[in-house]
Amino acid sequence: MENKNQNSKPIEDKFFTLSEFRHEVGIPLVLAKKLVIWGVVEAEKAVDGTLRIAGSEVAVAMDLFEKPWIKAYYFIRALGPGLITGASDDDPSGIGTYSSVGAKFGLAILWMAAWLLPMMMAIQEVCARIGIVTNRGLAGVLQKHYKKKIVGVAVVLLIVANIANIGADLGAMAASLQMLMPINFYVAAIFFAALTIVLEIFVGYHLYVKVLKWLTVSVLAYVITGFIIQPEWKEIFGSVFVPQISFSKEYLFAMIAVFGTSITPYLFFWQTSEEVEENKLHKKLHKLLGKKEDNLKVRIGRMRTDVGTGMILANIVFFFIILTTAQVLFKNGITDIGSAEQAALALRPLAGDYAFLLFAFGIIGTGLLAVPVLAGSGAYALSEIMNWREGLEEKFSRAKGFYLVITVSILVGLALNFFHINPITALYYSAFLNGIIALPLLIIIMIVGDDKKIMGRETNPMWVRIFGWLSILFMVGAVIATGILYL
Secondary structure (H helix, E strand, C coil): CCCCCHHHCCHHHCEECHHHHHHHHCCCHHHHHHHHHHCCCCCEECCCCCEEEEHHHHHHHHHHCCCHHHHHHHHHHHCCHHHHHHHHCCCHHHHHHHHHHHHHHHHHHCHHHHHCHHHHHHHHHHHHHHHHHHCCCHHHHHHHHCCHHHHHHHHHHHHHHHHHHHHHHHHHHHHHHHHHCCCCHHHHHHHHHHHHHHHHHHCCHHHHHHHHHHHHHHHHHHHHHHHHCCCCHHHHHHHHHCCCCCCCHHHHHHHHHHHHHHCCHHHHHHHHHHHHHHHHHHHHHHHHHCCCCCCHHHHHHHHHHHHHHHHHHHHHHHHHHHHHHHHHCHHHCCCCCCCHHHHHHHHHHHHCHHHHHHHHHHHHHHHHHHHHHHHHHHHHHHHHHHCCCCCCCCCHHHCHHHHHHHHHHHHHHHHHHHCCCCHHHHHHHHHHHHHHHHHHHHHHHHHHHCCHHHHCCCCCCHHHHHHHHHHHHHHHHHHHHHHHHHC
16 A cells, blocks of 8 residues: 655655755755755745745755765855855954954953854844845935934045055055065055956956855964964863953953954945845846745845854954964063054964964955955945945946945055055054944944834844844943043
């Protein structure tokens, strides 16, 4: 007698929903969806409109993902703006800030890597939600509901801070390349600036986002470096979960600088705008494949995986940079580090050539990732205020203002290196200022994310509200304490 129990059938004779498929193969839903869109896995539309995947296709996917590195490759390929946002948070200027506090305070600020993570995830989710629900960038949403002058001031401050960061990043990349090969510093800086401008203007978003996505791998250099130096793990994990707060001017200043580097305004604008770009890209893909567009719930679920991965990656790198500089530099009495490349040079005699090379290569890779994000975030924001056509998928002839802001931002940043204005030294202070500037923006973003008139049913979930407002309280407390000590 034939057994009619579905569970007793061989896998090839079964049909699976998308959710069942992803559980069977052991992959996130975002990747399962992308496999169907890419045509790696064939799916049929059932009478009720849901997708059904044959067991033979499940077997093919299981064979494909037998090797972990292949699964990792497809997972990274499936991610988008959140991963890029997280990785670009660890740009050369950020690396310089983390290296500086690691060398100066040892493991005393390491706790921030763990404690800031849920706050970072909450803030970036709010920004991403705003982009998905409104299909507008952050500046466009803010000026629709708040005074244009206030939003304009915030955008100008954003662009000024971004230009300082771009200058520092280009200088750090050039100095790092100089450490690896005989090349003139200015030639190297011009090369990196020109390369970024050409890529942003002449490569469409659907291709450029792939370049940026794979550049995120460069941040793993700092994780590998952390293992190469063979740190004292017991001491380190004790420092992660138990805050060692010192109420001194220098320590509180460093806390705000780290906060301003980790939860930085340009990421708010970039994340929101790139979700809009992703919406456009997915609409084109679904139209091309003749598939129905994803609803808000599906898109937000996909975004959460993306943002969570990006923020976890950012904080792992933050953790390992402080770990490395604290264990190698601080313990050897080297407490004055002014830049990322200086940290790389200081590591060489103490931790060996491999640590030095990885640190140096990481600076170049993260710079190539971060400079376009910095320039792009300011361009998106200003374009929305000025009602210019904007987007990395647009041709230069159709979005001249948008691309001119990108070009001018990069060129002015580059010029800082020629006029002997040391943006690296100023970055520690700009990170502090970013922390101050972030405060009013964070408050407005949290209010917008909870406004039913703007967000409809997709207002902030409870955990986002808790950690979003907690980040604001944390910054207010640190700023007040610093103000009291300096007065």
